[in-house]
Amino acid sequence: MNPASKSRGRIQTVRGLIEPEQLGPTLIHEHVLCDLTPPSLANSEEREVEITLENVWEIQYHWVKHLGNSRLNEEKIAVQELRRMGKAGGRSIVELSNVGTKRNPQGLERISKEAEIHIIMGCGTYIEEFLTPEVCDKTVEMLTREIISDIVEGVGETGIKAGIIGEMGCSHPWTVFEKRALHAAVLAQQETGATITVHPGRHPDAPYKIVGFIQEAGGDPARTIICHIERTIFDKRRLLRLVDTGCVLEFDFFGIESSYYPFQQIDLPNDGMRLNVIRTLIDKGHLSRILISHDLCTKTRLVHYGGHGYGHIFMNVIPMMIRKGFSDIEIDTLLNKNPCRLLTFV
Numbered sequence: 001m002n003p004a005s006k007s008r009g010r011i012q013t014v015r016g017l018i019e020p021e022q023l024g025p026t027l028i029h030e031h032v033l034c035d036l037t038p039p040s041l042a043n044s045e046e047r048e049v050e051i052t053l054e055n056v057w058e059i060q061y062h063w064v065k066h067l068g069n070s071r072l073n074e075e076k077i078a079v080q081e082l083r084r085m086g087k088a089g090g091r092s093i094v095e096l097s098n099v100g101t102k103r104n105p106q107g108l109e110r111i112s113k114e115a116e117i118h119i120i121m122g123c124g125t126y127i128e129e130f131l132t133p134e135v136c137d138k139t140v141e142m143l144t145r146e147i148i149s150d151i152v153e154g155v156g157e158t159g160i161k162a163g164i165i166g167e168m169g170c171s172h173p174w175t176v177f178e179k180r181a182l183h184a185a186v187l188a189q190q191e192t193g194a195t196i197t198v199h200p201g202r203h204p205d206a207p208y209k210i211v212g213f214i215q216e217a218g219g220d221p222a223r224t225i226i227c228h229i230e231r232t233i234f235d236k237r238r239l240l241r242l243v244d245t246g247c248v249l250e251f252d253f254f255g256i257e258s259s260y261y262p263f264q265q266i267d268l269p270n271d272g273m274r275l276n277v278i279r280t281l282i283d284k285g286h287l288s289r290i291l292i293s294h295d296l297c298t299k300t301r302l303v304h305y306g307g308h309g310y311g312h313i314f315m316n317v318i319p320m321m322i323r324k325g326f327s328d329i330e331i332d333t334l335l336n337k338n339p340c341r342l343l344t345f346v
Contacts, residue, residue: 007345008193012151012163013092013118014109023118024091026339027310029167029197029227029252029293032078032111032119033104034097036070036297039129051305060300060307064262069298075107077304082115084303088311089318092118094293094343096167096197099135100126105160120343123150123162124188125181127169127199136177143184144191151192163343165189165196167227170210172201179213186219193345197225197250202264204233211245221246223342225291228252230269231261236280243286248342251278252293254317255301255308271317275324278334287333291342292317 010017035042041064048068051059059066072078082093097103105121112119124147128136138146150162165185170178185196196219200206207226214224226232226242227250233239243249251274259267269277278290294301296310303309308316313335321331 007151010345011120011340011343012161012345014105014112014121014160015118018118020340020344023336023340023343025089025314025335026092026094026343027085027090027293027313028094028225028291028339028342029096029250029295030093030310031072031097031101031295031297032082032093032095033075033102033107034070034072034297035102036064037067038064038070041065041067051299053306056300056306060298061258061260062262063298063300069300072297072299072302073102073104075111077302078111079115080304081302081309082111082117085310085314086115086117088314090117090310090314092120092339093310094120094122094164094339096122096164098122098124098126098167100130100169103155105155105158109160120163121155121160122164122166122197123147123155124165124168124185126167127171128175128177129171130169131177140180140184140187143181144187147184147188148191151188151194163194165194166225167197167199169199170201170206172203172206174201174206174209182210182213183217186214186217189219189223195223195225195342197227199228200226200232202232204235204238207232207242207247208238208245211242211247215245222248223346224248225250225342228295230274230277231264231266234266236277239277239281240284243281243289246289248289248291248338249281249286250291250293252291252295254292255294255296255312271320272324275317275321275326279324279326282330287330288338290334291338292334
């Protein structure tokens with residue numbers, strides 16, 4: 001028997017398999033324990049910042065400029081934050097830290113138990129900039145085996161298993177290693193039945209090229225999530241062309257209300273603008289191919305440090321959706337049915 005077969009039709013959390021109906025309202029792209037500090041900053045002589053009332057706005061605005069802000073490593077605070085999310089209506093969270101971003105399976109398991117929140121853990125590799133030469137030297141076969149092992153056997157000696165592949169990192173321009181890693185993700189998807197989440201390069205054409213690559217490699221576009229849509233594509237025609245490939249579009253910057261984006265000369269939309277684009281996609285018949293989340297990965301977005309926290313969508317965005325005419329069925333599909341379908345192994 002294929003070891004992956006026991007997970008078919010179920011969802012894999014860091015505490016084990018659950019039935020799809022146990023998942024509940026879900027944040028599909030978040031970070032709970034991670035280190036996404038840009039390598040240039042991590043290798044600098046900067047001191048780790050202390051977040052205070054006097055500097056929290058500055059740090060939140062320039063969110064990758066201050067050493068320590070991109071490190072989420074305080075388990076007690078994480079438990080408090082996820083409990084707040086639970087009280088606001090959330091039941092599950094997908095944690096997409098992986099190789100390159102300091103994934104912590106045992107910490108996630110402890111937090112999940114204490115907060116009483118389902119956590120689905122990612123696997124695979126982030127963008128090459130965050131990886132060691134040893135990782136980047138691995139072959140497609142080696143990378144494939146590692147992803148399958150994380151899902152079927154567990155990460156290292158922990159026995160704690162991943163439930164989704166990603167977020168698979170792609171830069172712009174796309175590197176040779178990143179293509180190799182994504183090919184490995186497709187092969188692992190074929191073996192395990194897991195969904196792939198892709199962090200696309202910061203160019204409007206990048207998502208379309210990624211989906212084409214996945215299709216050519218034998219992957220399933222319907223089980224391919226392209227994340228960070230709102231910092232990547234701003235033309236509705238391009239957006240509709242992408243969704244017509246059959247992939248899933250993820251709007252995961254909810255809670256970031258500033259137009260400033262530190263990596264690119266673009267204007268980020270606010271939550272209301274995100275919902276307007278999502279409304280257009282739904283009206284075009286694409287409700288089943290949309291996901292929403294926060295991609296929370298900095299301290300200053302946590303409630304403890306003055307931010308909105310993981311409960312923001314449940315507390316603030318859903319009321320906005322209702323005001324904008326989203327139906328109960330549409331809201332449930334975005335936060336429950338779509339994540340459930342994509343997290344259930346096929």
